[in-house]
Amino acid sequence: MGRFRRFLTTAVLTTLLVGGTAGWASASGESAPSGPLPGTASWLADDSLGRELPDPATATPAEVAAFFAGLSGAQRQRLVEDHPTVVGNLDGAPVHLRYAANASAGDRVLAYDPRGRGTIAQVAGDLEHAAHVSVIVPGSDIDASAFDRTARRAADLQAAAGDDTAVIAWAGYTTPSGIGPDLATGRLAEAGAERLARFTAGLDAAGLPDPALFCHSYGSVVCGLAADDTDASDIVVMGSPGMRAADVGALGTDAHVWAAKSPHDWIGRVPNVEFLGLGHGADPTSPGFGATVLPADNVPAHDAYFAPGTSTLTAFAAIADGARS
Template identity: 45%
Template sequence: MPRRLLSGLAAVAVALAPAAGTVLAAPGAAEVVPPPGIEAWRADARHLPDPMTADPADVRWFLDGLGPDGRRELAAAYPGVVGNLDGAPVGLRYEANRQAMRAAGEPYAGREGDFLLFDPRGQGRVAQVFGDLTAARRIAVLVPGAGNRAGNFWRGVGGRALRSPALQGLGILEEARRYGTAANGFAVVVWLGYDAPDGIDLPAAREDLARAGAEALVRLVAGLAAVRPDATMALLGYSYGSTVIGLAARRLPAAVTDIAAFGSPGMGVATAAELGTTARVWAALSPHDVMRFVPGVRLSGLGHGRQPADPAFGARRFAADGVADHDHYLALGTDAQESLTRIAVFGDDRPEVRP
């Protein structure tokens, strides 16, 4: 699989010609998919805030003015919109998404948990919360990479549990509980709010999907900041998920204090400074990860820039020597999983950090 990506990038150096076609075209405009039911929502005579353009802080203000009964009525009438509405109260989104999942039938009906996002169309989009987000003072947002779909969100890519974003997020929360009371105000959001590439291939070498994902991620984070204004956040980007975060970085609020990239093909820039963020930037790459063979280039629409774990990038490095391959960064007990949990909870990866 990595040879396909490597060959595609290498070909750029010798194939810069019109015949190369769309493969070598510059990234297109980011296309963010509207939530289910948006047509009826926009037609509502109450002039409801547009979920694609309204500032999440304004969404919160509007919904606060409706009162509990008015908010519940909206969730019942437009579950596909309210469940995905950044700036809406957390509990209201949970309620709307439970309704939408029941309506979607198998394999979603009856799925337990709290969800900030659910859309069964196409590849599917989902965001599950672990911990009490309504009281969280520290929030980790995990952005998965290539191969992830709503259909394998719980069973894992290729049916392998260790590749399940949901189980990875739960593992971070469980690891955080080792720190006692520090984990009481901690929550994890596992966010698959974009169409990820199928695998390590040419679409994964382009930024188009990451650009659309970055647009959606910026809104998600702004929504979290609107409903949890006293909380700080850490964004954890695995593989292509780190590219999504990299393209969103300069538009993230100051509440994001930490960004961690692991198993990353690149974040769309050559240095951490070019991300344009005030957050601490962390990176790790296992010596056994195939990503070490990916060229650190951006050329004619292909590539994602210098590897974040390259010392020249300027990120803070954290340990990943015990990671067996590209799939095991968040496996329980690895040095990377422990470091990522400390970054998520404390903004520091040192083992001696304690509450």
């Protein structure tokens, strides 16, 4: 009976609380856009180079990088002009080509897919020459139309970390929207983890440093599931409902894992259990989890871990620029 009561508590509280600043409208059953990117058919039919172009659905980022390395500057530019929606989202393609392909979506946009609620990745800093790279993975209710919060956090982290650090605001997966069952399950996080792993593989294929991942709220569930498939140097979670792992060892990663939770964060009221697929497991800040816990006493709210002047932003900046290990 005690276990059943705990299950009911988990189901109700996780569903109600994990959304944080989410709206109250129910939006269960979110789904990521499926099928090839717009323009893929034209890309695959292009035989102007006398060779097949890499299939965006099946080519690895390393294969994509090797393909572009074998092209002349003029050939690369023509592909950007003729197939911007493909090149702009092709993990492993050179950074400057992705920027050029996504120019209509804004400055230093590394990926943009307008389908559905939209996904986007945007860079703060000089990614092509950065000594250190970080990726911010947001939680619920973030998409192309509500991207400003994540972009602002990336700008604040990059400014605090310094000129040799680039920070990518990565809203590259379909996040839970509103209050609903998606918040309490790992379904969207599993799809997001696959996308995050491919994205970081693309950074590696483009010759960029191993990234530090900064994962907020439901984004920490994504990072937990992606941990063993990325080459991240650090994984930092904040305001986390759990990473779907019992401890750091279960994440299957060599990355240094850090965790922060403010005493003023409502996430502390979410039960850290997982039962019949509901809930996200152990609290990453608990002693038994094994993460390095960062001070967060002066963080005033769930959405304020990147706020200037907080102890967490100071710690995040030191991790991002490699000064803290």
